[in-house]
Amino acid sequence: MTAIKENILAAKVRSDFPILQQEVNGKPLIYLDSAATSQKPQAVLDTLRHYYNHDNANVHRGAHTLSVRATEAYEAARDKVAKFVNAQYREEIIFTRNATEAINLVAYSWALTNLKPGDEIISTVMEHHSNFVPWQIMAAKTGAVIKYVGLTENEEFDLEQYKTLLSERTKLVAVVHVSNTLGCINPVETIISLAHEVGAKVLIDGCQSVPHKSIDVQKIDCDWLVASGHKMCAPTGIGFLYGKRSLLEEMPPFMGGGEMISEVFFEGFTTGELPHKFEAGTPAIAEAIALGAAVDYLSAVGMDNIRAYEEELTAYLFKKLATIPNLKIYGPKPTAEGKGRAALASFNVEGIHASDLSTLLDHEGIAIRSGHHCTQPLHRLFNASGSARASLYFYNTREEIDVFIKVLKETIDFFNSVME
Template sequence: MTIAQERTLASKVRADFPILHQTVHDKPLVYLDNAATSQKPRAVLEALQHYYQTDNANVHRGVHTLSSRATDSYEGARDKVAAFVNAESREQIVYTRNASEAINLVAYSWGMNHLQAGDEVILTVMEHHSNLIPWQLVSQRTGAVLKFVELTDTQEFDLDHFKSLLSNKTKLVAVVHVSNTLGCINPVEEITRLAHQHGARVLIDACQSVPHMPIDVQAIDCDWLVGSGHKMCAPTGIGFLYGKLDLLRSMPPFLGGGEMIADVFLDHSTYADLPHKFEAGTPAIAEAIGLGAAVDYLTSIGMDKIHAYEQELTLYLFEQLNQIPEVQIYGPQPNATASNRAALVSFTTGAVHPHDLSTILDQAGIAIRAGHHCTQPLHRYINAQSTARASLYFYNTREEIDTFIASLKEAIEFFSGIFG
């Protein structure tokens, strides 16, 4: 994709996002906090409005017209998600409130019933808290042992260290696909292949990859994969779990209540088929329909085009940041094509606290993230109390990067004057 083409992509999509066309502190909004949550295109907003204005009814339980239309849209969105990640069947896609709930579902339904004292679970030091705390809880109750893959000198997944941790005690490998702090893209296909050689199951946290690149669960061959709607142009309150059919069928229900049942008696119950066995209660109907609309929108652009465009933006962002001596970047530098990392960067600027930097940039209309990004253990590992993070999406432009860089330099100069 040429520079002209990439600019054409950005110019084509920006009109689809009403929120981007506003001012903050009398400055045009430059939204660079996409790793936290993405903005929503008009197609998604209209899908939500259409449901509530024309089809608002509960799904599955009614035979009237509104319920039938709502059910068709709700289940149609499941088909779209299945196709989006190349699942073999729609029954492999379970709706959850978010990716955190999806990981907890696996932890409690599978982990609590399969892990025993002495079994080993391999994670990494870069895991988001959502893929760490559930396994801590499981290990405390089962006696399973948690082990952690460390980083290479370039702050990437250490494959050799991972290989050294694998053994016949390894029962699960749970790993992030793209680090939300380091930006590195982990070799999930190789990780899965090696884990399966030792009979271990594999869970992939794909929250930072599903919105940005083509994902093929069959090619990865993972046992579970989780995604979060709000990071991929969909509403908040909706996520999904992909799982292999045999595993999902063997796992007991996670939550009990309506919708996940077949028959209920006073002393026992039987459960619905997949995927409804894991979807207790009235679901997030509008949010799931919005997720389907987001998948349609992303598919219409093309995930390969989105990924290629973001690679170009990543190279440009690093080219500019590397010219600022005060900036310390965490995670690997992009290779020639930026195929080794995502379109985000965490950094510090010497004596300037990330929260102060974020506040100053906000006054210039620029939204970035500051803090530990739900990766406190990783920040301790890299010896940084907190970092600033700028994260891009396909609606961002080079001009916005230029604005960010100019304001960043001004902020550093301002604080340099204060701290001498």
């Protein structure tokens, strides 16, 4: 597919998403909440239906035709994901329910086994709760200490502070690649390299980066990376953990049961080989296969094309938002070309609650997010209970941004008139 540079091409891609072809409250749906969950193309929906209509059977356990077909499709999806993030081995991809489960897998398997009192975990103030809470639980269980990297004046990752926090006591760095609230793109290659110099392992939360740009886990050299399928055009209930093979082989099982064993005796059990050691029980078979279809779809569009088009949308969105007085956007400003941050804007308007904005926008068919976006500690730093967030994906258009800005201005004017 050629580079997505014009709205007419974006409109062509939009036709692949049935849910976008509807009205909400009598108005054409304008979906600006892809950072929370993306919409699904027809190819992914067809893959789900095909599995249940033709191949529904449990994987790895049967010699009959349906089981063989299901297993082949399930494992083919693993190959697709491995190629998508450039894993060295297919066994380095572990299917999980979501990124949260993938982080907890590392926490309860690696961290609980390896951390001891006085060891240090470095995280950041911008993390999603899924990359906060598991490490707080591990710190309480092991006696490890958590330290948090703050923000620069531009509300980005403070690299200089990070350097001062690193020491021989640092055992783990857990950091988001792209903030779902600030939109900043963290310098993960530098973060990882510096951590490895002191012998620390690094987990990257790729939920907001994997769907939007090319990711090469071998190039950035992360020890683990997690992502959620539902943010990358796949169904809910499926995500994945990438882990370096040597690390995964050393880590004990996360859960016990079927699928993850080699043999079971009255006296104990032996674990299966990777990746099955970490996939206990019947997996989300249809969802994993559909994740493979989503990877096919994104690859056909082209991740570089998606990133380039989103940069154009970002520049346009921020240019329009800048015309609204008393509106505070969190995170760094993009360049004039839209580079330097993700295609989302979390904002507050002075004197107006974010949930009130989102409710009235919904009346006009515009879907944005309001709340703390699972980043309560970050919002507390800003003395804000929450914020509104408009997040874009490659199926959005400039025309949608124009309508959003028009309705947002009208909504603000309405609230201001009421308060006068």
